[in-house]
Amino acid sequence: MDALSDVLALLKIRSYLYGGFAAGGDWCLSFGPHLGSLKFYTVATGACWLAVEGVAEPLWVQAGDCLLLPSGRAFRAGTDLALPAVDVFSLVPGGATGGTTVYQGGGDILILGGFFTLAAEQATWLLDVLPPVVHIQAAADKAVLRWTLEQLRQEVTVPRPGGLVLSQQLAGLLLVQVLRLHMTAGGTGWLGALADARLQAALTALHARPGQRWTVQALAQQAGMSRTGFAVHFRQQVGQAPLTYLAHWRMQLAKERLTSSTASLTELSQALGYESESAFSTAFKRIIGYSPRHYHQRLAVTAPAA
Template sequence: MLGFQDPVADAIGLLRPRTVIGPSLRAVGTWALRFDPFLHVRIGGLVRGTCWLVLEGHEPVLLHAGDTFMLGNPPSYVLASALDASPRPAGPVLAGAANGFVWIGPESEDDLYLCVGHIAFDDQNAALLTDLLPPLVIVRAGDPHGYRLGQLIDHLATEVGNAAAGGPLVENHLAQILLVHMLRAHAGRTDRPTGWLGALNEDGIGAALRAVHADVAHPWTLQELAGISHMSRSAFAQSFKNHVGVPPLEYLIHWRMSLARDALARDTLSISELAKATGYRSESAFSTAFRRVVGTSPRTFRDEARV
């Protein structure tokens, strides 16, 4: 059976995140680093000091100690001590890291202390999350989520360069926890549709989403989902689309196909088994739906994934 109970855990699990943390940056004086565009998510925060974050197409943002940021599919951006500092490529600077740190200027207890990492996802389903994210999310230390995020950044920074057993595992889990809290912070303060992410904060719509994820093979109807949400069909359909951005049954189909892509890529089920697991009465019905959403047949998709 495909399907679980929590859409956030389901989606992030399906994305198969790969996390790379650090090195952390310690800097004093005048400096600026330009980072290349990066697919998926870059996340970080200031443990100490202040610095500017300058993202193409956005106003410069001054970060303070305890602030956390998340970049979704970011274009080129600059981190700098001052807006008039001339940036140099970040890659060669970071390549000179030692013991988990990059130093710019002399070592000092009054330096800036920045912890940054990136999270890459399985390309087949990355859009499940990246389509929901703006290029830049800032959570200030004084925001409702800020204190918890600041603690996570501080803990993550402590692990970077730490030779203790299990360090990489701790870093990976902390980064994913940080991602979830950043997603919660973003969903709680935006007015635009945020897909399954923001809809979970709505009692009725969230209940319907959890039901779909718990039993993706069930032949869900609009009437059933509306009943779970304690709404009329028309009110449920409109509310769901307002929050998620697509109609309920379209969401169901796309979630089923996301699960199918993952299973086909890993070759864990036959196509007939997968059809049944995703709620289709026949392999041909499943194949038709898969081709409409993905653009190719399940068999071709699986064969290409094997190659």
């Protein structure tokens, strides 16, 4: 499995499509904070402004553009941001899912939107490497998304049996496509590094065999680079030294397996490349802040009742 697929599988991403929003005339809507989820929007027809809290300048978004809002910040959207903002939830009572909400007669703009939920314990692995707004607007990039967006538009505007499930699947496909496009356009952290063929080779090998006793030299060989050149380039692109990245990835896997498997700490330690349970526990506590046993106990306490 490649590194991007590996991370997305660990995050257990689930898509929930709210539906469509059609508006006519001048309008301005406000959206409150959305902590713990990754919102997405795409403009099917028309155009409007988007102003995200903490982002200096509003963005002009138009037909075919896609937006990811991973930071959870409040935002406003509309044709005229100087207008008094209407709370979006006053138009969609209870956050109803599916169908299209029509405002002021519709006809000028159609926006499709929804959100993705992530596995809470691992969410920062993706959210921390994304900017407050990912805006896909280049013509070539929109061409890549065109088929998915058209299918999504049809499912939202012409309800049919199975449409909600299909829309959620299409939204998941859209997320992967947008992350790929952002990655190749200069994304940061490990996501941006995947656009570099040499670093991608090293990251793919590391993710494929996280329990291997990797050294910087061995990873450099995967990348076809000198040890020093690889170490410097990896740190510049990813923001961490190669073995630091490996240690943090192992701990993400450890948290997942402590949650979902019955493996003993000794078995888990060996699977992740540690010589002993003690060495694994020390690394886990240093990175996560708890011992593996304490972490597992916290999960048992906070787990929802059946």
